[in-house]
Every structure is written in C-alpha cells, then in structure tokens.
Amino acid sequence: MRRLISLALPATVCLTLACATLPSTASPKAKAKPVAQKQATAVRFGPTYATHDDAMQFADEVAARRNLDRDWVRATIGGARMLPNVPRLMLPAAKGTPKNWNAYRARFIDPVRIAAGVRFWRDNADTLARAEAEFGVPAEIIVGIIGVETIYGRNMGSFRVIDALSTLAFDFPQAHPRAAERQAFFRDELESFLSMESRTHEDPMRPLGSYAGAMGMPQFMPSSLAKYAVDFDGDGKIDLVNDTADVIGSVANYFKAFGWKRGMPSTFPVRFDEARLQKAILLAPDILPTFGADSFVAAGAVLDGDSANYKGLLALIELQNGADAPTYVAGTQNFYVITRYNWSSYYAMSVLDLGREVKTSMEQ
Template structure:
C-alpha cells in the first residue's frame, strides 16, 4: 500500500475484523524513552490538552484503558520529516511508465522474489486455493511494497500517525480525520497484540509491515494464516501472504480471471477520451470497445465482463494502453494507481517466468 494513504481502501469491517478491546484488560507497561536529539525537534504530545482529550475519547470508542491510551500518546513525538513527505509532488510532474516500471521490475526485486516464493510456496499455494489470488500477484505486491520486508520504513508508527493527526501540514487537503482514525486503529491493534506502541516502525504515513497495511486495514483484513494466535505482518510471511490475498478477495478478486488484455486505443481523440472517462473502473463491454474503435486482442474480444481502457503516460513517448478487468481494478484498491497495479503484475510475472 505504499506510503500515501488510500482514502477508499478502508471500508467497514468484514467477518475477519478483530473484536473490540475491553476497557478492563490489563495495561501494557511502556518503557521510558530516551530523550530525543536536539536536532530532531520532537516535542512530546503529552502536554497538549487536545491530544489528551483525543486519548480519552479514543479509549472510550475503542474500549481501551484510558490511562494506557494517555500514556501511549504522551510518548508520541512530532516528526517534521513526516509533514514534508506527506505533501504531494510538485505540480506538472510528468508521469513516465517506463521509468516507473524500471524502479520495480528489476534484478534485485526479482532475485528477492524468487527466494520469497521458494521459501513460502506452501503458504502461497494455500492462499491461492482459499481466495483464488495467484501467487504471482501476492509476490508482486510484497515485492513492490517493501522488497519482501527489506524496506518497511524507519518511522515510529506512533509518531507518524500522531504527527498527521494533530499537526497535519497546510498546503494540501486536510486528512486529519483519516489519520486520527488510523491512530485509533493502531492503538487498538497494539493492545490486541500486546505490543508496546512505541516499537512498531513503518512508513511516514503509518503503513506497516511487509505489505504496508495501514492499521485499519490490518484490523479488517489481517489474517492469522498460520494460526499461531497473532497477526504479524512484520516478520511472519504466512500472515503476510494470507492477509494480502484476503484483502484482494474482499475487494472483488475473481478466481481464474485475467487482469488485463492487449488493446490498440482508438485513433479518434473523442472516442479515446470517452473510453478513458471512467479511468480504472471497468465500465465497457468488448463490443463497446469495438464501437469506439478500440481493437482488443483475441482473448479480450471473447471476454464477457466489463473492461476499462487504461492509459499509462510515457513522458515524451507515446502512451501505453491496455484493457483492465475487474481483477486489475481489485489491485488498484490496494493502491489507487494503474501504474502501481501494472508494476505489481509485471514484477510477479517476471518472477514466475524465472521459476520455470
């Protein structure tokens, strides 16, 4: 799920959602933190009345011990780097599919992916059997997200979420409510798993573990796939694989269906523009593609589901086009980007080919 928040990736809980925590549960002792370095400028939140008020309200909503919640948030620190990294890229930044692809479909990730697949073939097979999500897609996601756990982020999740909850920067649409809900989910997860909230590390946006789940997604879609009593997306590949496959299944993954087909985009600008209006949402039948002058490959012409015309800009070169299915759309629910989804697909396929 990369570093940017995904506004609509966080839907109401499904049947695998974790139970609310009870207020009477024993509190987790939090260790004393070393004083921050002077150049880090990390003032504590414990002296702010608005933060302590939020702690009490969050504790009531989530069934947490108020004293534990206050103590946890008192140890959160403001991180200036988080407020810089959350800002959008400069206006006018050109998209380039070839450059984007080269970042992810490359030798390091392919080698690491081969090892990850070989070491976890059993779990990948079980996940595909249960949810219908191919191993290559799961492997592609974990590879694009963190290179199989090598780059999971170096920010304390507590600090990142507190910074974005209480000091969200001006200059972009305010996402304070989103990050406050994620902060609550994070505290709930820590209480459920008996974790010290100051220990988990993640991205500047608060995403955690090998698959970079935001805390609410971890609660809603995380799976204890090896049934050891814990959901661990940081060190347990079984749980990572099960959680990624379960997530995609909950967002409509269709067993044995392709992700995309080849297509030549319409020559007429108006026809091409009309097909691009729904963006990545599959909205047209193959016959409607043909009516607008889009030439699908043979498999695409035979497809009886809806399709989306996907355009990947290539800088100064011609764009790349293909027809995305519902399964392509399901991958974009993990990260709202057609570039991301295609990188996942192509990395997974590159690794699968080398396994032969």
C-alpha cells in the same frame, strides 16, 4: 484453524483474539528470518504531543469510544513525537510534473528485486499454492505485492508507528487539496492502532513502519491489519513481520475481500482504431471498469484474440511516459482490485510486471 480478527468499527465488530496482531518484536515462532528494524538515526523529531491540546482531547475521545484506559491513551499519544519531515512527504507532486511509467517501472522491476522474489516464491511455494487455492489469488500477484511494498521484508520502514500516525493525525499539511479528509483518515488509523495495541498488551512505542504508519511485509495500515490480516498457519497469532505464511494469507484475503475474481485476467492488450477513436470518453471513468466489450470497441478500442470475447467490464488504462507516447492497456475488475491496495494504475502495473518477471525467472 485460521482465525480472522477485525477492529474496523467498534460499534459492530470487536477484537475476539487478544494475542492476534502485528507483534512489536520477533515472534517466538517466526517462519522467516527475523528482519532487524531500528529507528532511523537520521529522523528529526519535533516536540511530543503531551502539550498538544487537540491531541489530548482526541485521546480522551478515543478512550471513551473504545472503552480504553484514559491515562494509558493520553500517555501513549503524549509520548508520540512530531516528525517534521513527514507532512511534506504527503503533499502531491507539483502541478506540471510529468508522469513517466517507464521510470516508475524501473524503480520496482530490477534484477535484485526479481532475484529476491524467486527466493521468496521457492521458499514459500506450498503456502502460496494453498493461498491461491483458498482465495483464488495467483501466487504471482501475492509475490508482486510483497516485492513492490518491501522487497520481501527487506525494507519495512524505520519510523515509529505512533510517531508517524500522530504527526499525520494532528499536523497533516493543510496545503494538501484533501487535507481534512486525509487528516480524518489518519486519526481513524491512530485510533485503530491504539485499540489494537491496548487489547494485545503490546508496547505501542515499539512497532516500526513507513512514514504513513504502514506495517509489516505487506505494509498494512492498522485498520487493514485489523480487518484483513489472518493467522494463515494456525499458530494462534498474526505476525506480518516475520511469519511469511500470515503475510501471504493476509494479502490474498485482502484481495478476495475487495472482489478479486478467480481466473479473471487483470489486463488485456489494447490498440486503437483511429477512425472511430473517442479517447476522451474511454478515459473519463479513469481506472474504474465501466465499458462492456461492445461499447469499448464502439469507442475505438481494439481487442484481439480471447479478449474480444471477454464478458466483463473494462477500463482504458493510460500510463504516461513523459514526452514519449503513453502506454495503454485494458483493465478488468481484477486490475481495479489491485488499485485498492494502492490507488494508482502505475502501482498496479508494477505489481503485475514484477509478478510476471519473477514467474518467468522461476520457470527458466
């Protein structure tokens, strides 16, 4: 029986299966070859947070809210090390930096990643088919996500999660335009991580992930792992590092939870009737599907073939190409769902394109 674990809000949801979490080390019953993860030797460290008054106050508050051992929480946060290079990685690109979809796409759609995707799909074909049948999410979308995120487990991050989350919780760059909001987000993620590690009796100093604290093949943040990760092979634990069944099921469950519609295309081709085009109106809602097909067309967008009869809402997606003309597609609700994984239309298009390229290679 597949079990879903949630740690999202302690007032309403509790951990019901203590052994179900992202393991710090390889699972005894791994379904994929264990991927070696070592703390990057090039990472520079600042002081620990043991003498950081704000961090220790936060530790006391977390212990009280989550009913955790106060000394354990203080020792865990106190043992976290500040990562001096991480805050600057959170700063947005300088204003005026041109976006370039073709350059962005080239980072993720390449022969190495496509070949790795083909191997992953073939090795996990039955599980991917089962996930598609249960959640309605096509195999190519799941394969695209895992490939874009970590090249199917090859690059899951080399930062200690406790260091990354603590750095962003207590030393988030104040130059960021949304500093207060983002810092609060990372404090919540740190709290979710501590709660999870306490209840599973894992060593909180061992899990590795990205510089933002994302973990495993699908790069789930702690709260996402708590809310959406599933034991898809029914072995009694959730392992997003080595167990590809759990990885596949968890990604599919994430998309279903955010409103993925079975059988709905993610994008349609679009062109423009320049005589009627009101591009500013079409682009105003950004990636949020807002227009019915009639209002979409009335503003100068042209849909051909089956897309002209589409009954759902649409968004005009603009992908800039530096000095060259932008690329445009019409995005559906499912395109918007992909952006809930990473709030970027460029990211979502990379996921779609990688999945399509892998599928095409599978069929050759």
